[in-house]
Amino acid sequence: MIKKIFSPKNLRNLIISLVVVGVLFLALSGYLTPLFSFSASPFISAQSWMAQRFLAFSDFFNSPRDMATLRSENQQLESQVAMLQSEIVALQENLAQSEILYTLLDFARTNPEHSYIAATVIGREISPFLQYIIIDKGSNDGLRYGMPVVTQQGLVGRIDALIANAARIQLISDAKSVVNVKLQTAEVEGLVRGSVTGEISLDMVPVETDVQIGDILMTSGLGGTYPPNIFVGQVLTMQSKQNVLFQTGSVQPVVDFSNLSAVLVITNFNSVDISPLVP
Amino acid sequence: MISYLIGFAGFLVTGMLQLSVFSQIKILSGSADILLLYLIVWCLYDRSKQLWLLVFLMAGLVSSVSALPAVILMVVYFFVFGVTRLFQKRLMQSPLLGVIVITFIASLLQIVLNIAYLFISGVEFNLNTALFEVALPSLILNMFLAIPMHAIIREIAHYAFPKGLEA
Numbered sequence: 001m002i003k004k005i006f007s008p009k010n011l012r013n014l015i016i017s018l019v020v021v022g023v024l025f026l027a028l029s030g031y032l033t034p035l036f037s038f039s040a041s042p043f044i045s046a047q048s049w050m051a052q053r054f055l056a057f058s059d060f061f062n063s064p065r066d067m068a069t070l071r072s073e074n075q076q077l078e079s080q081v082a083m084l085q086s087e088i089v090a091l092q093e094n095l096a097q098s099e100i101l102y103t104l105l106d107f108a109r110t111n112p113e114h115s116y117i118a119a120t121v122i123g124r125e126i127s128p129f130l131q132y133i134i135i136d137k138g139s140n141d142g143l144r145y146g147m148p149v150v151t152q153q154g155l156v157g158r159i160d161a162l163i164a165n166a167a168r169i170q171l172i173s174d175a176k177s178v179v180n181v182k183l184q185t186a187e188v189e190g191l192v193r194g195s196v197t198g199e200i201s202l203d204m205v206p207v208e209t210d211v212q213i214g215d216i217l218m219t220s221g222l223g224g225t226y227p228p229n230i231f232v233g234q235v236l237t238m239q240s241k242q243n244v245l246f247q248t249g250s251v252q253p254v255v256d257f258s259n260l261s262a263v264l265v266i267t268n269f270n271s272v273d274i275s276p277l278v279p
Numbered sequence: 280m281i282s283y284l285i286g287f288a289g290f291l292v293t294g295m296l297q298l299s300v301f302s303q304i305k306i307l308s309g310s311a312d313i314l315l316l317y318l319i320v321w322c323l324y325d326r327s328k329q330l331w332l333l334v335f336l337m338a339g340l341v342s343s344v345s346a347l348p349a350v351i352l353m354v355v356y357f358f359v360f361g362v363t364r365l366f367q368k369r370l371m372q373s374p375l376l377g378v379i380v381i382t383f384i385a386s387l388l389q390i391v392l393n394i395a396y397l398f399i400s401g402v403e404f405n406l407n408t409a410l411f412e413v414a415l416p417s418l419i420l421n422m423f424l425a426i427p428m429h430a431i432i433r434e435i436a437h438y439a440f441p442k443g444l445e446a
Binding site: 122123126127128130132134160161170176193195198258 | 297298299302303305307308309310312314341344345346347393394397400402403404408409412413416417
């Protein structure tokens with residue numbers, strides 16, 4: 001029985017099994033790693049050399065076609081990007097315009113005593129000495145000479161001339177413009193005048209009136225040119241000289257005339273021309 | 280006839296640019312008048328006898344848009360027409376010099392007439408402020424823009440007067 005177990009054949013199998021198990025044990029425990037690395041490195045080098053040559057060979061034949069495809073795709077994508085960018089710009093402009101119109105609409109809703117027509121500013125006066133704007137609504141839209149023009153912030157001016165589809169607005173900052181105003185706090189009246197530089201100033205305020213910086217000016221309605229209670233501006237500075245009846249000052253307008261893009265024309269107010277009554 | 284059409288079309292485009300862009304570009308309170316510059320350059324290159332008609336149309340068009348009285352624009356535009364005719368005979372060897380000189384003179388005339396108009400209208404204004412914050416910056420802007428305007432309109436004039444353009 002023992003002789004049969006330790007036969008040469010079985011003994012050889014046993015030794016081989018032990019060697020295999022030993023080698024596996026050595027390999028799993030990491031003792032054979034340097035040996036594997038040393039023996040595998042020539043094969044890996046050869047393999048990488050082959051792979052690189054193959055890749056180079058493959059690129060040589062395939063790259064021109066891929067480049068052409070990529071170039072055309074790139075051009076298509078670039079044109080798509082350009083188109084989308086122009087769409088974004090157009091949408092942003094529309095959004096800005098809508099915001100302005102919503103604000104104007106909001107102003108019109110909160111001031112229901114007047115009826116309004118919204119108009120877009122399409123041009124400005126050529127002469128630098130005069131302050132006028134041109135809007136895209138005219139007599140065909142129901143506008144008439146002398147109608148007041150406002151924004152959501154306050155008073156802009158009045159219609160000075162008009163044709164069928166456009167009108168010219170004299171801003172309150174024009175040198176020939178005079179607006180009757182009242183000081184909201186002091187309940188005193190005065191005049192707001194424009195100038196050749198586009199700045200506006202307060203005039204004809206009695207010298208005994210206590211005017212504070214920041215006081216709000218609103219239209220008084222006197223003179224019949226503008227309806228009452230429209231914001232005009234705030235007092236910036238005041239000057240009162242000795243032996244004069246009235247004090248003067250500079251005014252910060254509530255409307256930024258340099259950035260006007262849309263305005264509202266008050267259509268239910270008819271200005272009164274009182275010049276024949278002036279002595 | 281074609282030259283008149285080209286000249287007037289160019290003036291219309293320049294007018295749109297003036298109203299929408301150049302009236303808003305300011306130094307202090309002064310702004311450029313590229314319509315005047317266009318007229319100066321065009322009149323320098325156009326030698327036709329009926330040019331006065333085009334000048335009249337241009338002045339009429341501008342006076343319908345501007346708040347300035349038509350008479351001021353007529354005076355300035357026909358002054359430009361007259362001076363350019365003189366320069367065509369004497370200084371056409373150096374048209375750029377002619378453009379700069381006429382721009383200076385015409386801008387000065389326009390400023391003087393503007394101030395005179397305000398004065399006659401009874402507007403109270405400080406002359407120093409008007410000169411240094413409006414007139415002088417406008418003059419500088421006009422002089423500055425005269426050179427590029429000359430270059431652009433000269434190219435347009437090549438199409439309008441293919442044989443008559445010299446210098």
